[in-house]
């Protein structure tokens with residue numbers, strides 16, 4: 285089934301995505317990140333269903349030329365698929381045959397990896413009236429001709445390039461405007477979201493989520509109100525404040541409101557950021573904005589005075605539910621902090637919140653919607669294991685809501701982590717642009733001073749939002765499983781950290797079908813129809829903040845997109861096993877260097893490479909399994925940028941040869957310590 289180039293051009297150019305999204309019943313496409321404005325990820329298609337899903341088989345698969353995390357939801361419009369991989373590269377395919385149509389490389393400088401916390405990932409594109417929009421890791425918004433892959437325009441969204449801003453999220457188009465936020469709250473930035481005209485690229489509005497320097501005029505009343513909730517003694521504006529809106533949005537055309545989730549504080553530690561306390565608005569909140577003007581309308585803050593990287597950027601779903609006999613327009617939210625929220629989206633009034641995993645920072649929420657914090661949950665000078673940890677009880681991996689079962693399908697998890705107040709933190713140690721080497725300082729916490737005691741877990745959680753309770757779960761071998769999709773065929777689809785793509789009965793949780801896909805999956809699948817045939821597509825490629833240092837399977841394929849159909853005749857690619865790794869041995873070092881080397885390692889290496897010989901290495905190598913040659917030549921390799929093309933920054937001017945020697949001592953010393961005797 286060939287698509288002529290002319291047909292593609294015509295089809296894509298004619299598409300008014302807004303009309304498709306508004307007319308949901310007729311949607312045979314997957315036109316926007318969350319499928320619809322409400323971001324339900326519930327498809328009305330039922331050609332593939334509980335009765336026949338066992339016959340699901342590969343239609344085609346294609347490589348994405350990516351060795352880092354793939355987090356994109358594939359967008360499909362009229363038989364053309366747009367999917368992004370690492371380094372924000374866009375791939376367009378004939379969705380039925382898998383034929384590659386074009387590729388668009390925004391040419392992100394490889395040393396940009398240095399400015400981001402969580403892998404060089406991208407969550408996908410937006411499409412609108414013949415254009416494809418991608419926001420690149422280096423902070424540009426690109427408009428691409430959907431038919432040819434040629435650049436239409438490119439705009440710099442970053443107002444201060446001295447700071448470590450990046451973009452990982454998928455843009456959304458509401459009312460002819462492209463909406464995009466940014467990332468960087470681990471490094472000291474001030475979060476904002478901007479709207480651009482989808483045709484011209486002209487900036488329409490910008491809304492900041494946290495106040496700036498109080499000696500300057502406030503941008504709007506919401507910033508004035510927010511400033512009252514921060515202690516000026518913390519000089520938060522010099523550390524950025526945070527609140528980055530790096531992932532979720534949703535839109536209600538009837539109420540004419542858009543919703544955006546905000547991130548954590550910068551630094552994490554409120555004691556340092558705002559010593560007198562305060563809620564620090566609008567951190568860790570869901571905020572309703574006017575989509576035409578960007579004006580603040582209302583908000584609900586889930587973690588007042590965030591202290592733990594409890595971002596509320598997680599996927600927002602809009603739903604109409606009957607609660608205590610009353611029809612309510614709500615948003616549903618399962619942020620990092622472990623509570624599931626139901627909030628009235630007409631006015632941001634709190635309805636309910638219940639823990640969906642074990643939680644030790646709060647016991648619940650009062651009627652006003654404020655958490656009842658556990659005494660001593662913040663500002664501890666001794667190490668404390670916060671549950672959930674900064675990895676979140678649920679991270680960016682999208683959830684889905686099926687109105688037929690009334691259930692939300694959440695990729696729930698636990699990744700234990702111990703944190704401790706950093707008494708040496710100083711604001712002025714922040715060197716703009718020199719992000720990674722200051723990370724330990726900027727967070728205001730110390731890590732891994734003692735080992736956590738909780739056990740990591742991951743499961744697919746089917747949650748009843750009306751009664752706020754678990755209905756079923758499917759357990760996995762590891763945290764960090766893929767986003768979910770649910771369908772009118774009574775199914776839930778999810779990829780797993782251990783390299784499978786699985787279909788469940790949405791009602792009962794019974795596993796009905798699965799296939800290996802050769803790599804851990806973090807992204808969410810999409811489903812679509814062409815010429816009366818339903819397809820399911822998932823992009824695989826292990827990565828993200830957990831996947832860059834840990835893995836759950838030895839199967840290690842590069843990024844790949846798989847499309848399945850009933851009785852598909854595609855040939856599954858070969859599943860490649862990872863080479864067994866051995867702990868590095870025999871590199872000479874001075875044992876006295878291990879202590880100082882550990883501190884240097886934590887601030888410069890830990891976030892990507894994990895603990896040497898302990899984390900098993902995800903898509904970024906664990907240095908405890910380096911070759912002795914690499915460690916012996918570490919100074920030369922690190923200080924000359926030998927690995928820059930792979931995304932490893934040069935540490936020239938950031939570390940001295942002597943400091944590298946100390947880091948090597950820590951790596952070899954740790955490898956020796958963990959080697960089985």
Ligand SMILES: O=C(O)c1cc(C(=O)O)c2c(n1)C(=O)C(=O)c1cc(C(=O)O)[nH]c1-2
Nearest residue numbers: 402405452467468469470528530547828829
């Ligand atoms: O504060 C931020 O600006 C920010 C940005 C991002 C990002 O853009 O990916 C992540 C986080 N925080 C974060 O806390 C986090 O756990 C996380 C996981 C991932 C990922 O893609 O796997 N990104 C991010």
Ligand SMILES: [Ca+2]
Nearest residue numbers: 469470548593
């Ligand atoms: Ca964060």
